[in-house]
Amino acid sequence: MRQPFCFVGILNGCPRGELTARRAPWYRNVGVLRSTQRGKGNSLLPAHVALNDKVRRCSLQARSTDVSSSTAMGGSAPSTMTENGTAVFRRLLDPQRELLNSTSVFLFDCDGVIWLGDKLIQGVPETLDYLRSLGKRCFFVTNNSTKSRAGYVKKFTSLGLKVSPEEIFSSSFAAAAYLESKNFKATGKKVYIIGEVGIEEELDLLKIPHIGGPADKDKQPRMGPGDKLEVDPDVGAVVVGFDRYFNYYKAQYANVCIREHGAEFIATNTDAVTHLTDAQEWAGNGTMVGAIRGCTQVEPTVVGKPSPLMIDYLANKFQIPKSEICVVGDRLDTDVLFGKRNGTRAVLCLSGVTTEERLFSQNEVIPDYFCDSISDFKPR
Amino acid sequence: MRQPFCFVGILNGCPRGELTARRAPWYRNVGVLRSTQRGKGNSLLPAHVALNDKVRRCSLQARSTDVSSSTAMGGSAPSTMTENGTAVFRRLLDPQRELLNSTSVFLFDCDGVIWLGDKLIQGVPETLDYLRSLGKRCFFVTNNSTKSRAGYVKKFTSLGLKVSPEEIFSSSFAAAAYLESKNFKATGKKVYIIGEVGIEEELDLLKIPHIGGPADKDKQPRMGPGDKLEVDPDVGAVVVGFDRYFNYYKAQYANVCIREHGAEFIATNTDAVTHLTDAQEWAGNGTMVGAIRGCTQVEPTVVGKPSPLMIDYLANKFQIPKSEICVVGDRLDTDVLFGKRNGTRAVLCLSGVTTEERLFSQNEVIPDYFCDSISDFKPR
Structure with missing residues (x-):
């Protein structure tokens, strides 16, 4: 069971933090990563991120000397980069207050969020039903251009999900649009x-x-x-x-x-x-x-993620500010960047390619929240 | 017949300069291009260069208000970028004094310098004979990796040129080396x-x-x-x-x-x-x-032009300073850059893809000298 409070630590270095993380999972609700100058001999190890590439160094290490209470930073405020260059990663704990009250359109990445290869991720149908019952509009976005939207409808149907072509944004459609x-x-x-x-x-x-x-x-x-x-x-x-x-x-x-x-x-x-x-x-x-x-x-001209085309289209279609759109994905370099670069909220799901260690090992792309899967969007 | 003195003009704009150039070919021995800030509304039109791409704007326009005598700049000194951001392009006029006295190794690009497609460029055999008679070492460099050096020997032979495999630097050889x-x-x-x-x-x-x-x-x-x-x-x-x-x-x-x-x-x-x-x-x-x-x-890791590999190899093999090597080519973005970036001299031949207009339309890559073809290396 998750603890209701947050722990803030300086996350850096490897591999001691992996042990720490396993021993004290309750403190993983918020991670803080100090932004350090790279390769300049800083006393903290430099933070490394390789976008679109395998991260070769992990960085998760709690330093007891830098621990403070997260309550001082405002509790449910989204993840941020603070003025002193500290990256704050915040776990989604109260979905209604933190996310649903302020979001009218969800833009879901498919692989790693809805399915993994040919397998549906647990809890997805119930979560989509729940969001729709609240009047939220759900769209599904994929950079895979080999299928048309009609082709994707078949895939959704085969997994037992009811989705219309109009709810799908494939990059093949984006090119045509x-x-x-x-x-x-x-x-x-x-x-x-x-x-x-x-x-x-x-x-x-x-x-x-x-x-x-x-x-x-x-x-x-x-x-x-x-x-x-x-x-x-x-x-x-x-x-x-x-x-x-x-x-x-x-x-x-x-x-x-x-x-x-x-x-x-x-x-x-x-x-x-x-x-x-x-x-x-x-x-x-x-x-x-x-x-x-x-x-x-x-x-x-890039029309798929992370270009603004699809987000502009949705904001215009529903006449809503982009801040009411939330991009949900499993990749920092396309999904989260796609949202953050274009003025929407962005939630990172750990159900795909990005591990918690990888998330904390970089400070260039900071999601508003992270969660295990979209099942965390439902109240517990 | 070329005039023995040089004319210096501000070369910029298009297409008036083309007319000017045709009308007064005698002033083309030296061109000066002012370096201007791009896209900042400078009173001079910005100079444009698209490396590895077609140049879409030409820039050759003599402005009478900026004309001065080139003798003030030292006559036979190589082309330079002066401290006030002015690019000086200098035609090779006195090969013995300007080039041969200070060069022991020539590194010739092939296509556009030695041949054009399947045709030998006029005057090449005599020029190579002349350079060798002076004890200069001649090497032939090509980024084309589809042939080995043995394959290139056949091409030289078919054109009536006697060249050994050791005198050829193809990028296929560079990779192996x-x-x-x-x-x-x-x-x-x-x-x-x-x-x-x-x-x-x-x-x-x-x-x-x-x-x-x-x-x-x-x-x-x-x-x-x-x-x-x-x-x-x-x-x-x-x-x-x-x-x-x-x-x-x-x-x-x-x-x-x-x-x-x-x-x-x-x-x-x-x-x-x-x-x-x-x-x-x-x-x-x-x-x-x-x-x-x-x-x-x-x-x-790039091993062909413009990487330093071949130049380092030759400087080491003959135990000469790189300044005694001269790269001769018809392209600014590979050949001339190859030489200038690696501390050799560089001569641009107008016998290949680069026109005089294109040379003058940029100020990023400045050859020591330019000439019509390597026939200009012989005394007139």
Whole structure:
């Protein structure tokens, strides 16, 4: 059972803190990490964070000399970085008061929050039912562009969850919505796709013409003397999503469209790794986007997390301030950053890739609250 | 005929300067570009340079109010950036005094300096003969890793030039030499190659074991539930060179080796574009390197231009100061930068991709001298 009060400690160093954490789990409701200058010989060990990468050092160590009561810091106030550079990580303890009273829209990351691979996370259906019973609107956001929203509905249904396509924000949809917001169709141009069927299906729904995608799977340009890759001069945008059939033909096609014809370079996301299977971390869309950035030297417009597109859309649709939106995710570098960068609240769930140790080992991305899973959103 | 004196003008703006330049070619021996703050509403138009990219604005405009005589600046001194932020571009006029007296080793870029595609540039054989008759050592450097040095000897021979493999520095050789300098063989590890036969041949010469390369051309990992891409745990380095058969299998193989097994990420070069054919600019090794950087979030060790490896090697081999080495190339962002960043002299030839207008339109990379072609190295 959790203790009703908070313990504040200086969290730093490794591995002594792991032992401490196991011995005294009741103090883990709040963690404080002093921001230290890196590599400058500070008396505290420097805090390390490797965004989008494995954290190589853990930092969790309570120092008895720096312990004080958290009540002095206002109890249920969200996690913060204080003026003296101290990061405060706060566990969600009173969901009604701390979160639900002030939130009307929840934006849930899927993998690591709703499901893990092909398995539903315990307590999710009841939590979603509870939130909806309070009149909260729930949306589901994923950077995976290989499926369309219709494709995701099937996945939700197979897990016993009732979700409509309108409640799903896949980055494939985000790419199509972005083009629609720019009135792309009116240009008479078409889209060249590096990516899979999800992007095609979403563009089809908006009747935006497209070429490339899975059809270019096995193509190879002719590269003999005098050869060139002829591209459709009507390509006005290149959308780059995860593509397990990425090849040199696609790279050169995108390169010519962007460099020579001024097509806009749009990335569904730039995630370094993705979870194609549970057995391994797989090279993500950062691979394909990095390739096109590498040859064109052009920075893409990113439409998935952590770009503001989806949050702007929801704030506008429901005419609410962004502070009434809460992003819920299991990753600091996409989910929490996505929320914090765009003016929403952000809750980190420890049900996915981020451990408590990893959370405390960095001070660059600070969620408003952290919790074990979204089951903690219900009253106990 | 060129005038024996120099004209100094403020070069900026577009397109009036193009007219001026055509009308008064005799003043083109020296160009001066004032360094201006970009985008800050300066009264001069900002100077623009897009390294590794097409320059979208040209900047060549003589302003009569800012004209002065170049003799005040010391005549044959190399091009410089002066203390007040003025870039001085100086044409090579007296090769013996300005260049040959102080240079013992020449490091020539190939494409755009020695040949253009499959055609020898006029005057090259005579110039190389002349330099060798003076006891100068000539080396030929290329970032193209698809051929080994043996492969390049064939190309030189086919153009009627006599060059030995030891005089050639391809980035495929640079990768092998780098591994040799680190005593990689002693680790008992092997190299995973993304790239073509040039890298394989160079590693073979040094008896460094390798896998991947062309053999992985058509491979695709299994990505069903529970699948993972098993990699050879003995891979200690991943060498990434230009690979027209790049695919997702290779990206994921490199990703796992680098992320999970700590293999070193080595790039032969990061050129955005390459000249596979004369008809088009093709996506270069920046594509493959960008892809692996994008999924691993690791920065590569770059062994080709503009890294210092080859220059260090030559300075050490001949026991000469780097100031006695001169890099000769047709690109600002690789060749000239390669020299200037590493303490050598650098001459830009206008016989390749860089025009005089492009040279003058930037102030970030300043060659010691510029000339039409290496024929200008001979006395007139």
